[in-house]
Amino acid sequence: MSGNMNLTLKVWRQKNAADKGQFVTYKAADISPEMSFLEMLDVVNERLVKGTQDPIHFDHDCREGICGACSLYINGRPHGPKQAITTCQLHMRSFHDGEIITIEPWRATAFPVIKDLAVDRSAFDRIQQAGGFISVNTGGVPDANEIPISKVVSDEAFNSATCISCGACVAACKNASASLFVSAKISQLALLPQGQPERYRRAQAMVAQMDKEGFGNCTNTGACEIECPKEISLTNINRMRRDFYNAKFFKEEEIN
Amino acid sequence: MVLDSKTPQGPLAEKWNKYKFDLKLVNPSNKRKFTVIVVGTGLAGASAAASLAELGYNVKSFCYQDSPRRAHSIAAQGGINAAKNYQNDGDSVYRLFYDTIKGGDYRSRESNVHRLAEESVNIIDQCVAQGVPFAREYGGLLDNRSFGGAQVSRTFYARGQTGQQLLLGAYSALNRQINLGKVEMYNRHEMLDLVMVDGKAQGIVTRDLISGEIESFAGHAVLLCTGGYGNVFYLSTNAMGCNATAIWRAHKKGAFFANPCYTQIHPTCIPVTGDYQSKLTLMSESLRNDGRVWVPKTKELAEQVRKGQVKPGDLKEDDRDYFLERKYPSFGNLVPRDVASRNAKEVCDGGKGVGTTGKAVYLDFADAIHRLGKDAVQAKYGNLFDMYYQITDENPYEMPMRIYPAVHYTMGGLWVDYNLMTSVPGLYALGECNFSDHGANRLGASALMQGLADGYFVIPYTLGDYLAGIGPKPVDTSHPAFAQTKKDIMDQINKFLAMKGTKTLDEYHRDLGLIMWEYCGMARNEAGLLKAKGLIQALKVDFWKNAIVMGENEEMNMSLEKAGRVADFIELGELMVDDALNRKESCGGHFREESQTEEGEAKRDDENFAYVAAWEFKGENTPSELHKEELIFENVKLTQRSYK
C-alpha cells in the first residue's frame, strides 16, 4: 500500500535466562503507519513463523495501556519515543520510512530476562506483598460514606494509584532504582485515612523488600518521571523518604 | 440429568439470608485442613482467594499473566453499580434487581440477581476500606453517575479506570494473604485440565509458561474465575491472552456450558483499520450521554464522505441521519447496547457507513461542545478523547469520532447453581466465566459488581457447605487420575509440537473470528448458522492438518500457548453456533432475524424459550446434549422491552 514503510529492526534475542543473548537484524517491510507498534511485531512474527523461525517473544496483554504488561526499550527509551504512553499505545506513524529501530528488553539486575524481550518483574509483586495493603478482612467494614475524604486528598491519592507496575521507571534509571514505583504505591495508601494505622510499618516493609530485590539507589536524576507512562511524579519519592525515616527514627507506637 | 438450581424457597428478599443460615459451616480449626484451588486473579478470583484465605483455608492461586494485577478486569473503564441510594434518587435493592432482570431480557434467575443486588452495597464498603480511590464530591463523600439501562445514578467510578482500581484493591487483599502464607501464588501458570477423582473435581494440571513444566495440584475444591471467551471472535475488547481453555476443558470433563451464544456486542468501539488489527478498543458507554450518533443520509453522500470529497462537518443537518434519535425518540442515543449495535450495523450494511472501510458511524460532540463549552466536555471525557486521538490520529474535538460495534462480553459460561457450583461436584465458576446473573444482555457497570459479589460475599458461604459435606480428608496428587491427566496433556502438547504445516495459528484464529462475526454476531439466521457450522467443522479439520506450531515445550513458547487456545476456541465456536441455532427466539444480545417485531426489534418467545440452555459434552465430534433449566418468574412480569 502507498504510505507504507520499510523498516529495519535490531531486536534483542535471548533464548532463556542462561543464554548470553545478541541483537538480530530483521527487515520489516510494508508496515502501515496505522499499525500499533505491537501489531508491527505481530506482522514480523507471522512472517518469521512462516519461514519456520522462532517468533520474537515479548510481554503484552490488554493492548490499551492499562495492564502494564508491555515493556519494550525502543531506540533507547522505555515505551518508545513518545511521552505518557505505553508501548502498546505507540503507533507506527511515530516512525518514518527507512528507519532503523532498536528494540531491547528492560535492563535491570532485578528484572532478569526470561526470553527475548520478556523479563521477570515478580520483584514488584513481592514488594507489594511485603506491605502494600490495608489489613482489613472481607466483611465487617464501615459504610463507605462514613469515611469522608477531601476531594483534594483523594485526587492526589488517585494520581499515585494510576501506576500500572510496568517497570519503565526502573528501565529508565541509570541505577535501576524502583523508587518511583514503590513510592507511588506507598503514597496512595499513606495519603488516605484508611492507610494511617499501618503507614510507617508499610513504608519500612516495602522499602526493605525493595532493597532486598537488588534495585539500585535513587540519586534524584528524574529520568523515571520523564519516562513513566502514567506521569507519576517525583513528589512520591519525597513522601516515601519522609515516611521511611519517620518509621526508622521513631517506633510506630510513639507516632500514632 | 435434572438440573437443580438449588434456588431457595421463600420470599425473594429473604432467600439469601435464610439460605446462608441453613448452609453447613466448617469448624474454624478444620478450615486449615482444606486446600482450595482458585484459577484466575481478576476481580472474581482475587476476591475469592483473599476472602477464603482470611477464613483460614489454604489457597493456591493461578494466573497466566506475570502478575495477578494484570488480569483483564484491569481494563474496565466505566464503573460499578451498587444500590446504595446515596443520591436519594429512588434507588433500592429491588430496583437494581429489577433493572438487571429487565436489562437481561428476562433470561436470568430471579434469586441470583436479587442476591447480587443485595450484596452490591457491601462491595462498595469493602473497596473503600481497602483504599480504593473512588471519585468523590467536594464534601468528601462518594460521587455517582448514571449508566445505560438505568434511570438512577448508582454507578461508582474511579476516573476512567474503575477496573484497575478495584483490581488493585482485591490484589492488595490477595497480597496480604500471600505474605501471611495462606495463599500460594502461581504466576505464568496456565491451567490445561481439570483432574477428577471419584466424580469430583480434585485438582488441576498446569503448564509453567516459563519452563514448560507440566505440574498437577490437588485441592478439595476448584474455583474457575478465568474470565470471558469473547476472543472466540478474534477481534474483541478483551486482552490478547483472554481464553476459554480452562472452562472449555472443564466442560469436556463434565461441566455444562450454559447459553454459549449470548454475546454482548458493544456499540462504541474504535473501528477496524486493517488485517493486521489485533484487538479493538472500547470507548466508554458514558460517551453516549453527550455524543450524537449519525451517518450521512444517503448512500451517495456517504460515498463522498468515505472518499474524502466531503468533510463530515460540512454536511448540512438535513443531510444527516441521527438514526437512533429518529427511531427511538424517548431513549435516543441512550438505548441499550444491543439495540445501538444492531442499528449501527444496519445503516452500514445499507451503504451509509463512513471511514475508509464504510464500517463506522459518527459519534459527534459538536453539539455538546457548543452547548457546554470545550472545557466542560474535556473535563468529562478528556481521557477518552486522548485515547481516541492516540489510536486514530484524529482530534475528536474537531472531527466526530468514528465508532463501530465490537465483541465485548460473554453472558454465557459454565452453568452454575445458586451455590456457584457447576454440574461437576467441587467445581465452581465465578465472575464472567459463569453464566449467571446477566441473562441475555448485561447492563453497563454490572460485571465488576458480579465478579466481586461472587468472590467476596457468595463463595465464602457456599463453598463451606460443600467442604463441610466432604470432610477434611487430605487430598494429594498421588491418585492415578493426576498422572493420567498429566499424560493426556503431555500427549496433546506433543501432538501440537509435531504440527509443521503452512498456516499460522493467528490465521486460523482470524478465520474463525470472521465466521463467528459474520454468522453468529449481531444478527443471526438459520441458513447463516448452518453455514457457519459447516465452515467451523472444516476449519477444525484443516487446523489439525495444516497449522504451524513452533518450538519446544521446555521453554517460553507463545506459539504452543496459542495452539491450545485456538483449538479450544474452534470447538467452543461450534457450540455457540449450535446454541444460537437452537434458540429460535431473539432475546438481548441474541438476535435471530426470523424472530423480530414489525418494527424490526428483537422478539422474545417466552412460551418456548424461557429457559437456560445448558449443554453437556458427549465426546469429540458427537453432538452435545441440551438440558433445560426452566426460568421461573415469581416477582417480575415479563414484558417486551421497548425503547421507542
Ligand SMILES: Cc1cc2nc3c(=O)[nH]c(=O)nc-3n(C[C@H](O)[C@H](O)[C@H](O)COP(=O)(O)OP(=O)(O)OC[C@H]3O[C@@H](n4cnc5c(N)ncnc54)[C@H](O)[C@@H]3O)c2cc1C
Ligand atoms: C475494555 C473493557 C471494559 C469494561 N468495562 C466495564 C465496566 O466499566 N463495568 C463493568 O461492570 N464491567 C466492565 N467490563 C467487564 C468486566 O471488566 C469483566 O467482565 C470482569 O472484569 C471479568 O472479571 P473476571 O474476574 O471474571 O475475569 P478476568 O479479570 O478476565 O480474569 C481472568 C483471570 O483468569 C486467569 N486465567 C484465564 N485463563 C486461565 C488459564 N487457562 N489458566 C490460568 N489462569 C487463567 C487470568 O490470568 C486472569 O487472572 C469491561 C470489560 C472490558 C473488556
Ligand code: SF4
Ligand atoms: S511508576 Fe510509572 S514507570 Fe514506574 S511502574 Fe509505575 S507506571 Fe510504570
Ligand code: FES
Ligand atoms: S499491553 Fe497492557 S499496558 Fe501495554
